[in-house]
Amino acid sequence: MEIKNVVVAGGGVLGSQIAFQSAYKGFNVTVWVRSEGSIDRAKPKFEVLKNTYLATLEAMKTNPAAYCRGLADDPKATPEQIDELKAKVVPAFEGIAFTTSYEEAARDADLIIEAIAEDPQQKIAFYEELAKHMPEKTILVTNSSTMLPSAFAEHTGRPAKYLALHFANEIWRNNTAEVMGHPGTDQAAYDQVVEFAAAIGMVPLKLHKEQPGYILNSMLVPFLSAAEALYANEVADPETIDKTWMLGTGAPVGPFRILDIVGLVTAYNIVIMNPLAKDPETTPGKIAAVLKKYIDEGKTGVAAGEGFYTYK
Amino acid sequence: MEIKNVVVAGGGVLGSQIAFQSAYKGFNVTVWVRSEGSIDRAKPKFEVLKNTYLATLEAMKTNPAAYCRGLADDPKATPEQIDELKAKVVPAFEGIAFTTSYEEAARDADLIIEAIAEDPQQKIAFYEELAKHMPEKTILVTNSSTMLPSAFAEHTGRPAKYLALHFANEIWRNNTAEVMGHPGTDQAAYDQVVEFAAAIGMVPLKLHKEQPGYILNSMLVPFLSAAEALYANEVADPETIDKTWMLGTGAPVGPFRILDIVGLVTAYNIVIMNPLAKDPETTPGKIAAVLKKYIDEGKTGVAAGEGFYTYK
16 A cells, blocks of 8 residues: 555644645645644644745755755755745645544545644544544554553554654654554554655654654663763763763764753653652752753743753 | 973873873873883884874865864964974974883973773872872872772872873874862862863863763763663664664764774673673663674774774
8 A cells, every 4th residue: 555645633843744744745634633723723833834844945045054854855956956846835735634523534544643642541532533434544653752652552443553653843854753663563554654754754763662762762861861960960060061972972962952952841851750859869859950940940941042051 | 380291101092192192282291101011012102193193184284074173273274384283293202201210200290190001909009109209299180981089099199189181082183181080189280180181182171070980971871871772672773773863963973883983892891880781681681792792703893893883
């Protein structure tokens, strides 16, 4: 089966990006959301994406640093080739359908990408209702960052055609697509999802096993925790720690710059999952206290204009 | 006191680099080694360094990628300016004195940099003998990667003027100089060591507290362990893990490329320090087994021409 009809469930930040990128790459895209109100809230996100794609493509004509692999396979695309790509943006935008009907969404779906809230009860209810309407052919994937597909497989009605396809924010620029099955996922469905990820301009990153945090966060979380510990234990300041990492590994940014991008609230929520964080004398407790101080001052990261660094 | 006379104890890989770099930057340098045989073994390393400095400076005239900050402050140095720097290399090489005498080494030393074997008994014996000969002015630093200055301070006879100054391999290219005191280190001595590190073209990275692993390894070890765990647990292969890190963080290399540079024997020695590594069912046990397999096949990293990647 070739994937043509793609349904994205959820009109949030990632859902809208996945839908827009799929439409830009030529797939028939339907966005399913829970209510008419959700459609109204989602639509402006697509308007913003349309403008971002057009502006980024335009910038790519003259500025090599503007290049986004999700927008053009060739980093050396000519201005004429970029104009051809720009011509795809408005039709993609206009072609995206919206529905609140499970039946309408599922009817002829080759692939359904679930990108709804990270709430297991909501996901289970969604999957169970969806299962009543999906044709046999449909492959179902979740974009969940924090939950494993094995937790939901039995609720989908098609465990063999259910797996995870995990995107990063700003998918047209950050092209990771981690593909992860559960023990009952069929290889054929897995391979089709890998192929689809590549077809929408992502770099498919194959996991052979279920892994909480996938590949990237499995490394990022201990790395950032180690950096946070150095600062919370007053060994060194964020600037020195970042400089050391950059000089020592050649990386363009250090851990505190990454924390500013991730957002300090997310970092805080991760550290307080550790029961030790309740004790202010422990390293997790000290990290939580440092992050809370920044958060209380409104310094939550790049999005707020200030975190460990200032972006105003 | 201004630092002029620098003694480097140890003619190994790092000792010879620190001595050569200090001489290149205009300091009076004496290398102390244990025996005449050690002098014979050290001298060819200085010959190699001389040629490396000359060749790298020459390459910097035409190739911006060859630039090494330790060799020229200005990345845009002109060919004429580079010729002036090249003219310093041979006199630096010729000016380095060698001795096996504690007394001669210590007599007028402003700074002694200990870079002898990572063996606590050898270090203690060295410090206790040295203490008999050092004038009061001498600041003593250790380049130890794995031991804390507080472990040796009482043996130096001058705990207030004793601290750690930790270099990375290829110091003319990798300019990190982690500066770390123990609780009894005087601020004035600490500040002079920071100043000296900057004067020989390093980037001083200040630690406010003792920290095993300093800054860089405190982050690198958990980061590399997390990557090793993903591979040892068969979640993904090294190429995929590296690609994910590079795409996700913009880094030029991933963890397995770094492991090849660090060397798999070092990585193995770090993991077997964990008592869990004795149990083959644990993650550390699985990591140890994976690394041992590569090591047994001679794939120990870049230096061997092959590790996780091939460099032949």
